[in-house]
Amino acid sequence: MGLSEPYLVELKGITKSFPGVVANDSVDLSVxxxxxxxxxxxxGAGKSTLMNILYGLYEADAGIIYVRGRKVSISSPKDAIALGIGMVHQEFMLIPALTVIENVALGMHSTKEPFTDLDTVGKKLRELAKVYNFKIRLDAKIADLGVGEQQRVEILKALYRGAEVLILDEPTAVLTPQETRELFATLRLLVAEGKSVVFISHKLNEVMEISHRITVLRSGKVMGTVLAKDTSKEELARMMVGRSVAFEVERGTAKTGEAVLEVKDLVVKDAWGLNVVNGATFEVRAGEILGVAGVDGNGQEELVEAIAGMRRVSEGAVRIEGRDIAGLSPRQVAGMGVAHIPASRHKTGLILDMTVAENLILQSQYRSPFSRRGNLDFKVIRETARNLMKEFDIRAPGEDTKVRLLSGGNQQKVILARELARKPKVLLAVHPTRGLDVGATEYIRRKIVEARDSGCAVLLVSTELDEILNLSDRIAVMYEGQIMGIVDARYAEIEKLGLMMAGSLRMAG
Ligand SMILES: Nc1ncnc2c1ncn2[C@@H]1O[C@H](COP(=O)(O)OP(=O)(O)O)[C@@H](O)[C@H]1O
Ligand SMILES: [Mg+2]
Structure with missing residues (x-):
């Protein structure tokens, strides 16, 4: 940009508090x-909050916004759109029963008021889609589109409304690697045309690949703005978490033993009677990590819940060391040596209003040494808790602290400590690092590899392909309830995994 040309958007001293937290603390950002x-x-660093302020969804407590050098006041998305600011949220805001064209036309003024002129909208959308190389079926209903396609609709909608600055809030979280690449190609086209993009992410690889400049937020404060070409993943990670981070967990080759967990032709139904797991077959051997990759919502969580005894097995079999466990309760399954890090820490992993010590012995409280002739032995419980807190680096004021008051990373360590302390034969780990900071992530990954090295059979479900590739010995890809293929992680090609995640490749094996 020329010297005399102002920034397209400039945020100065933006501050925003929510009860108990300063989400943005005097943030400066220029685009x-x-x-x-x-x-x-x-x-939780404050990224969405900052952009929601720019888009007029939240009102800042303090700070000034300039657009094209002029001070503006943005008090609703309508104001933002009028200034050429468009935003695609993490949750899409489309109406499933309507077509793409109808969704875009919604809320727009038309030349033929009060009826929106769908033909005109359709014509303009087709042109836009062509210019930006978008693959979208404009006449299809939103309900019939995949997630990637819905995201393209949201982007197209913003462009249709004249967005010059496009804000994308964690757009790649729901995409396969191929879709991410397509999105990046689109973004490059957009900026080549003179538009600007604010790309929100917590993934270092992506940020390094796609951006010109990077602004790092930590606890609501700007840690710095750097040029992508002048920085490194290591520097960015330090800015993000405030210390150095190891990206890859060290792991030796697997010493695998017998198949401990066997799943055969498993069918699990959802509340509407549809098959969410649709004939899955695989085994996990002692001493190996089988990673289950896939875009969120393809049956991975239901698969694990069925193994853990939390969901009914409709057809097929689940065996632990050869014994069929269909119909057993979660406690009975746990009693057979199955540990579980559930997808939702808060709903099923912890009892938030109980203490760290109490949470650490859940599922074992009725057994020796914690319980004797029906009486809980609090001395033993507290001592065990203190040891586990030390061993698993759980940072809390004490074992009597309510789990609700712990950070996400420490809550997850409580679950991990409780589950691994039982020396399980099988570990079911579902999104074990989701939402955690880089430090806690590194720690939890290391513990999972340790469990594998001590002979545990680990089933790891994650939507983060980096995590799957780093930890797994073999990788299964799940799509619409089916296992599309299982590959040796050493020879896994991201390209192929991506195609399987999208349902367009099936591999024998
Ligand atoms: N509507 C809200 N009400 C209360 N607290 C909020 C709200 N939105 C965000 N927060 C809090 O503000 C902080 C920043 O959140 P957010 O901007 O969503 O972070 P990020 O997008 O970087 O993950 C977090 O501590 C979050 O819990
Ligand atoms: Mg966010």
Whole structure:
């Protein structure tokens, strides 16, 4: 940009508090015309808040916004759109029963008021889609589109409304690697045309690949703005978490033993009677990690819940060391040596209003040494808790602290400590690091590898392909309730995994 040209968007001293937390603390951010500017930070760093302020969804407590050099006041998305600011949220805001064209036309003024002129909208959308190389079926209903396609609709909608600055809030979280690549190609086209993009992410690889400049937020504060070409993943990680981080967990080759967990032709139904797991077959051997990759919502969580005894097995079999466990309760399954890090820490992993010590012995409280002739032995319980807190680096004021008051990372360590302390034969780990900071992530991954090295059969479900590739010995890909293929992680090709995640490749094996 020229010297005399102001930034397209400039935020100065933006501050926003929610009860108990300063989400944005005097944040400065500038976006130039034609740049992709990444907003990088861990969960809870304040990224969405900042952009929701720019888009008029939240009102800042303090700070000034300039657009094209002029001070503006943005008090609703309508104001933002009028200034050429568009935003695609993490949750899409489309109406499933309507077509793409109808969704875009919604809320727009038309020349033939009060009826929206769908033909005109359709014509303009087709042109836009062509310019930006978008693969979208404009006449299809939203309900019939995949997630990637819905995201393209949201982007197209923003462009249709004249967005010059496009804000994308964690857009790649729901995409396969191929879809991510397509999105990046689109973003490059957009900025080549002179538009600007604010790309929100917590993934370092992506941010390094796609952006020109990167602003790092930590705990609501700007840690710095750097040029992507002048920085490194290591530097960005340090800015994000405030210390150095190891990206890859060290792991030796697997010493695998017998198949401990066997799943055969498993069918699990959802509340509507549809098959969410649709004939899954695989085994996990002692001493190996089988990673289950897939876009969120393809049956991975239901698969694990069925193994853990939390969901009914409709057809097929689940065996632990050869014994069929269909119909057993979660406690009975746990009693057979199955540990479980559930997808939802808060709903099924912990009892938030109980103490760290109490949470650490859940599922074991009725057994020796914690219980004797029906009486809980609090001395033993507290001592065990203190040891586990030390061993698993659980940071809490004490074992009597309510789990609700712990950070997400420490809550997850409580679950991990409880589950691994039982020396399980099988570990079911579902999104074990989701929402955690890089430090806690590194720690939990290391513990999972340790469990594998001590002979545990680990089933790891994650939507983060990096995590799957780093930890797994073999990788299964799940799509619409089916296992599309199982590959040796040493020879896994991201390309092929992506195709399987999208349902367009099936591999024998
Ligand atoms: N509507 C809200 N009400 C209360 N607290 C909120 C709200 N939105 C965000 N927060 C809090 O503000 C902080 C920043 O959140 P957010 O901007 O969503 O972070 P990020 O997008 O970087 O993950 C977090 O501590 C979050 O819990
Ligand atoms: Mg966010």
């Amino acid at each position: 130039a015309k034609g740049e992709i500017h990444a907003l990088l930070g861990e969960n």
